[in-house]
Amino acid sequence: MAGSDQQQTALGWALRSARESRELTLRQVAELMGRKASDSGLISRWESGTRRPKAADVALLIEVLEIDGGDAAHLMDLANGANSGEPWLAGSPPERRQQLNQLLAAERTATEITHIAPLILPGVLQTRDVIRNQMVEANVPEDEVDERVITRIGRRDVVTRPDPAHLAVFLGEAAIRTVNGGRRIWADQLRYLLEMAELPNIDLHHVPFAAGWSPLQIGGFILIESTEAPPIVSLDLHGRGVMLKSGEDVELYRRQVEAVREKAIDPAATTKLIAQVLAELEQE
Template sequence: MPARRAVTGRSQEPRKRFAEELRSLRAERGLTLRKLGDVVGWDWSLFSKMENGETLGGPEVVKALDQYYGTPGLLLTLWELALADPTQFKEQYRRYMTLESEAISLWHYAPYLLPGLLQTKAYAHTVLGWGSFEGEELTRQVEARWGRHALLEGEDAPSFRAIISETVLRTRLPVRAEWQEQLEHLITIGERRNVTIQVVLHSAGLYALGNTHVMFLKPTDGRTVAWLETSHSGQVVEETAAVNRLQLRYDFVRDLALSPADSRKFIMRTLEEASCEPST
């Protein structure tokens, strides 16, 4: 078997690296795509799309390939690197993606949509589907967003605080089961030691940042930068005075929010309400 190239996070084209490895491993076994589908148990067309870079597939199929090829963890590692590849995102977001991947702490305020790090695939599919994405590209963008969740996992994961307005929890997905899944995901991810979720109720009245999605990121150099986002664009703010002004507003919102424990109870009550409603 030919020597493998080292797996690192520095590849400039991780999606291509993943697809290349898939093609190489299959060629070494002398398998057709159809035969691979038969022996691994997935439709061969999925493997074709994965090898052509059209889709990354899911973790289950990648783990199955790792097991079949006898490459424990190799393909899964490449898959995770490909998911986190900032080049999958629009140019305006790549600077932010790089900062996010290097941050040691993050804190976010969400006025009307959940932050990407807390979204389920169904939620991301709904939100991204409002834009110009469709078909395979929409699937790819959803996978890429979902892959960012790995940022919050592991011993070295950054601390992440999300303050979400009550509006976010009252704006439901069209499919009730998918909305229940999203609320359950919030409850589950909120149990992680590095994740804090707080809710600002409508009863708090008007407050700063009321209509501004903002993420603060602290890289290893100790400075803090901010990312401001609307439904049309995003902007990195690095000027110290501007970031400080935004942080003061964020601190004010945090003071108005429910405690993490009470926020969890509120999300659980919201889930109970969604579960009790009749199906439509």
């Protein structure tokens, strides 16, 4: 409990410091957050450490106070109890943006990324057309589509930079065979996937339908490991994101990876399947 109290106090001090550096009153901050002016008292209690704000409230404060970079990441760590290993569930748009920022920061120092992908190719391996098609089909607001496409394409740097992370991807067969965006777009996607598979730091494995049950069927996740930061697990749950950092959670997902690996086919057989599906599309 003492550690939690210290986090709450540190969070309050950091929020107050950020507000005062921008020369804003409590009332002004409340208005920027879309709250009533009388809610300035609640914000004051957040700053004093006598009441803990929700992670979604902190994410919104980060946005209205225009806090970015490491300062924003530190505030979200304090808000979601990262130091105590509590899961971080992000539901509101501001909180999802902050969680994405933490994910991008983790990828920048990553040495090993393991992606369990039962139904959809990992974003880092998707073509621009497939990314855009997914955004449109998912009813992403039109004015956000271009920015999201650019962000996802930018994440490729993690595997193409001079000192890239090693990427191990375990694909469900459905992730390869499901045509996303039409035959032409999907054929281009499979060609790009074969190109990426030639990189020495990328290993693609597929789990065939005939392999039977494995943790792959429970759902996808990303395990990111680094020599500079603790490992994290990221899950996407239909508009909500979950980030796990506790040693117990990370170890559980490492075991899930190994269970999937036992049912997976090696990279050579995987690229052969991708080439076969591509040939079928081209014939059609």
